[in-house]
Amino acid sequence: MKYVKLGYHYLMAHLLTFCLIPLMAIVVFEASRLNPKDIHQLWLQIQCNIVSVITCSAFLVLVGIVHFMTRPRPVYLIDFACYLPPSELKVPFEKFMKHSKLTGDFDESSLEFQRKILERSGLGEETYFPEAMHAIPPRLTMLSAREEAEQVIFGALDILFKNTNFNPKDIGILVVNCSLFNPTPSLSAMIVNKYKLRSNIKTFNLGGMGCSAEVIALDIVKDMLQVHRNTYGVVVSTENITQNWYFGNNKSMLIPNCLFRMGCSAVLLSNKSGDRQRQPKYKLLHLVRIHSGVDDSAYRCAYQQQDSVGKTGVSLNKDLKSIAGKALKANITILGPLVLPISEQLLFFFNLVVNKLSIEKVKPYIPDFKLAFNHFCIHAGGRGVIDEMEKSLGLLPENVEASRMTLHRFGNTSSSSIWYELAYTEAKGKMRKGNRVWQIAFGSGFKCNSVVWEAVKHVKPSPNNPWDDCILKYPVDY
Incomplete structure (x- = not known):
């Protein structure tokens, strides 16, 4: 059956070629039968209709010019950087549990619950907490939260600018996203002040968008690059731990404590296709966003609130998996026709028709997205999220390796996690010219967003890749 399916896909992929070869043979055969008198007569007819020709x-040339002038401008990813915190900020499980006992009002049940979550989470022993959270008691001040933000954001941007030899004053568009920490002045203003960016820069600061905010930020830059010619856009994605630790005993609000860790990514985008000094790594192909917030259960499945004693945290609903599954289905319904080969689209359509017409429902056909993408970067939200995605999309263990290893090494770094995963793929030397990458993320609200890139060259890992010091020991079993 495997080889029958492979043969079917090969046939559909080359169907046009198989149809054109006989047609071309017929044309050549008929042309060979023409004599010089027939060819001369055809030339005379063309001369008589020279005005029409x-x-x-002229009409075809005009159509071509209009198409060239109005087509969407390509968006290129020049490079990206992920912040690697210093080793002294690592938080092994035992240190996590010790600090939980000393710094919170957790009862024994809550402490045991956190231990079980850690053991089942898929996180390793080398994830990071900000410096303020290592103190006893933790320094939960605005100053400490700003220090964390500055450390990770400036750290990622410094690496990006160094690797690309990029002058920050050339940035025309800046989008920063951090869901739970939104000070005044904003984080985008903090970056403008640090790097002395130009006064006419277009800046945006996104808050409350959850772990899918990176793709939303990319969408904003993509649209802005359609308007502003020959410019650069930068997207910075992070989350702030310092002021968002939950110190109560509500089980659904304790889960984020165990999963979220310190991290940040910075991405440099351009609409300058001829920028030879900074040859891009990837070209943006597709971006699809789904928002299911119209449904009350979806809206409240990841909800920041106070518990019964007034302590603030983010509550994760038990229906989160099923809600994410519905959002994913809506997303791939739009994305599928854009990326899947015609063979998979026909199988999906045939299955849909059979389900509509038959009395007994047949099993829904799940398109094989492995035929559309070479690499998958699934948001490292937790072990359960990755397991469910692997099962739902029919992926292989190697397809979710980058996501699992990112969760193990860095934890859930929120919206930046998909870039740690792409950095892992590059560090493994797997990214070849023409490879397609699917980055997909889920966020509160509830949102499911995905973006597709195509490698424009054989991609090597950039200097200061966050996996430089440990890539040889991955993948690991856990």
Whole structure:
């Protein structure tokens, strides 16, 4: 059956070629039967209709010019960087549990619950907490939260600018996203002040968008690059731990404590296709966003609130998996026709028709997205999220390796996690020219967003890749 399916996909992929070869043979055969007198007569007919020929040619040229002027401008990813915190900020499980006992009002049940979550989470022993959270008691001040933000954001941007030899004053568009920490002045203003960016820069600061905010930020830059010619856009994605630790005993609000860790990514985008000094790594192909917030259960499945004693945290609903599954289905319904080969689209359509017409429902056909993408970067939200995605999309263990290893090494770094995963793929030397990458993320609200890139060259890992010091020991079993 495997080889029958492979043969079917090969046939559909080359169907046009198989149809054109006989047609071309017929044309060549008929042309060979023409004598010089017939060819001369055809030339005379063309001369008699020279006005029509010129008019048609001019119309085709005009259509070509209009298409060239109005087509969407390509968006290129020049490079990206992920912040690697210093080793003294690592938080092994035992240190996590020790600090939980000393710094919170957790009862024994809550402490045991956190231990079980850690053991089942898929996180390793080398994830990071900000410096303020290592103190006893933790320094939960605005100053400490700003220090964390500055450390990770400036750290990622410094690496990006160094690797690309990029002058920050060339940035025309800046989008920063951090869901739970939104000071005044904003984080985008903090970056403008640090790097002395130009006064006419277009800046945006996104808050409350959850772990899918990176793709939302990319969408904003993509649209802005359609308007502003020959410019650069930068997207910075992070989350702030310092002021968002939960110190109560509500089980659904304790889960984020165990999963979220310190991290940040910075991405440099451009609409300058001829920028030879900074040859891009990837070209943006597709971006699809789904928002299911109209449904009350979806809206409240990841909800920041106070518990019964007034302590603030983010509550994760038990229906989160099923809600994420519905959002994913809506997303791939739009994305599928854009990326899947015609063979998979026909199988999906045939299955849909059979389900509509038959009395007994047949099993829904799940398109094989492995035929559309070479690499998958699934948001490292937790072990359960990755397991469910692997099962739902029919992926292989190697397809979710980058996501699992990112969760193990860095934890859930929120919206930046998909870039740690792409950095892992590059560090493994797997990214070849023409490879397609699917980055997909879920966020509160509830949102499911995905973006597709195509490698424009054989991609090597950039200097200061966050996996430089440990890539040889991955993948690991856990």
